[in-house]
Amino acid sequence: MKKDITRILVTGALGQIGSELTAALRTSYGADNVLATDLKPAPQPVLDAGPFTQLDVTNADEVEGIVRAHEIDTVFHLAAILSATGEKNPMLCWNVNMNGTINILQLGVKYDMARVIIPSSIAVWGPGTPPCAPQETALKPTTMYGVTKVAGEVLADYFFLKYGLDVRGLRYPGIISAETFPGGGTTDYAVAIYYDAVKQGRYTCFVREDTALPMMYMPDCIKATMDLAQADLSSLKHHADFNVGSMSFTVKELADSIRKVIPSFTIEYAPDSRQAIADSWPNGVDDTAARNEWGWKPAYTLDEMTKDMLERLAAKHAAGLI
Ligand code: NAD
Ligand code: AKB
Numbered sequence: 001m002k003k004d005i006t007r008i009l010v011t012g013a014l015g016q017i018g019s020e021l022t023a024a025l026r027t028s029y030g031a032d033n034v035l036a037t038d039l040k041p042a043p044q045p046v047l048d049a050g051p052f053t054q055l056d057v058t059n060a061d062e063v064e065g066i067v068r069a070h071e072i073d074t075v076f077h078l079a080a081i082l083s084a085t086g087e088k089n090p091m092l093c094w095n096v097n098m099n100g101t102i103n104i105l106q107l108g109v110k111y112d113m114a115r116v117i118i119p120s121s122i123a124v125w126g127p128g129t130p131p132c133a134p135q136e137t138a139l140k141p142t143t144m145y146g147v148t149k150v151a152g153e154v155l156a157d158y159f160f161l162k163y164g165l166d167v168r169g170l171r172y173p174g175i176i177s178a179e180t181f182p183g184g185g186t187t188d189y190a191v192a193i194y195y196d197a198v199k200q201g202r203y204t205c206f207v208r209e210d211t212a213l214p215m216m217y218m219p220d221c222i223k224a225t226m227d228l229a230q231a232d233l234s235s236l237k238h239h240a241d242f243n244v245g246s247m248s249f250t251v252k253e254l255a256d257s258i259r260k261v262i263p264s265f266t267i268e269y270a271p272d273s274r275q276a277i278a279d280s281w282p283n284g285v286d287d288t289a290a291r292n293e294w295g296w297k298p299a300y301t302l303d304e305m306t307k308d309m310l311e312r313l314a315a316k317h318a319a320g321l322i
Helices: 016-029 044-049 060-069 083-088 090-110 144-163 189-199 218-230 251-259 274-279 288-294 302-318
Strands: 008-011 034-038 052-054 074-077 115-117 170-172 174-176 202-205 212-217 247-250 266-269
Touching: 008 016, 016 034, 016 044, 016 074, 016 218, 060 090, 074 090, 074 218, 083 090, 083 144, 083 274, 090 115, 090 144, 115 218, 170 218, 174 189, 174 218, 189 202, 189 251, 189 302, 212 218, 212 302, 218 288, 247 251, 247 302, 251 266, 251 302
Parallel strands: 008 034, 008 074, 034 052, 074 115, 174 212, 202 266
Antiparallel strands: 212 247
């Protein structure tokens, strides 16, 4: 039976997804019931918005102290090292992603938690994956980040089978947002392009113009995460590895979408080491299981996202915030 979510811990809460997910969770569950944590210290606006504690997820004792002191029954575990940073420092990626995850899972069992949510990624796939990645297919990533995401999914499913811990996870595509700049991923170009379009009217892209990857706008990412967390356990056949799709586009199509709003926008290409990572991932995902098991349905199209992103970033630019 599904248990109620009441006292929430968010790890990695200052990151791209955490900064917006924390706010959404506070709206749904009450500001004082959502403890935001991160390795980094929080700036004043974050401290003003609700409870925050600095926390290193690789330190099991420190995490347990927080779980006990705040009577945590649910964790949204977002602390991680992403693909591009992970290739620069693979052992850091292994340490944070694997030890952070096992610490959270073990505490989930020890404190009989209602739910543990651990995001996965399209990085679980590698070369040879069908262009539209099926729910069930070989997982052979060629990045350390991908290795940790595959291991994290398998570990989480093991904790469900062995201990009955209600762990859930989604394979996010590249997430696009205007609130917090992404932290060291390969899909960061799909965010940076909007910032540079607004600030300079041009962008130099670190992957080729024909690079096509699955992407999702942040409001859909937040909705997917909150909806999966609240889904009926009895309707779930999958647990930690749901494919979730929204849109897929090439960089050229993305630039064309921006030109519908900023006709003078120009783009150049200077592919770097992140091209190989992008080339190892599929172009799209089949998310039939998420649609059937918990009703997943994205809302935004590419052009709707572009309009919203450019409006938000233009307002931030005008206010001197970017
Ligand atoms: P991010 O890099 O923006 O944020 C991660 C946060 O974790 C950072 O604020 C960082 O300070 C923190 N952190 C790093 N090491 C830590 C440690 N030892 N202890 C505590 N905190 C630590 O990442 P994000 O984009 O917000 O990603 C959140 C989750 O979603 C990750 O699991 C990531 O793999 C997954 N994901 C993200 C995307 C995306 O496009 N953003 C796509 C697929 C999957
Ligand atoms: C990255 O590029 O590393 C992330 C991801 C797709 O997991 N955005």
